[in-house]
Amino acid sequence: MLHKKTLVASFLLFAAIFSPPVVRDWSNSSVQAVQLRDGKTYFLHPPTLIDATTTSNRTHAWGATYYFTIQTASDAGEPLQSVTIAQNEGSDTVAFQLGETLAYAQDAGSDRTPLISKTTLNPETRTLSIVFDPPVPAGKTVVISLYPSRNPRYEGVYLFGVTAFPPGSQPHGQFLGYGRLHFYSSSRW
Incomplete structure (x- = not known):
């Protein structure tokens, strides 16, 4: 009897996890999003974090820009609605000028197209949210351009975790990796 109950429970769990997705057409997009029966949306093929760079790697420097470059797959299955960037490592907390955040998109070999985005900060988790509209x-x-108030006071490696989200009321975030920026003491220059 116990064996039959375990078998039935295993089957139901398997069916819940591996149930076929429901494909939904988002009215503002020419791409379809994958939505499971529980309402969560997923990328078919997630974006890739290509690079993270800074225009100045000196500590205390003013006027630096941090660039995060993300490539979306042509067969992603859905558009990119938002990105979060969270400082996960570093001796100093980097403060950003949220209203200065810029983003643009481009096809291979084409001009840059400015993107309309809104940036917010969760100070408890040090996470920036950039939403595209x-x-x-x-x-x-x-390419997302972030403008710190100034570079960190302390030298070292600073890691920024990047996560991408498709549209939907319950989007599943896909962690893309860490953008790694290394800052050096101004006294070394």
């Missing part, structure tokens, strides 16, 4: 279509390269 409208979402960025699949197949684009997205």
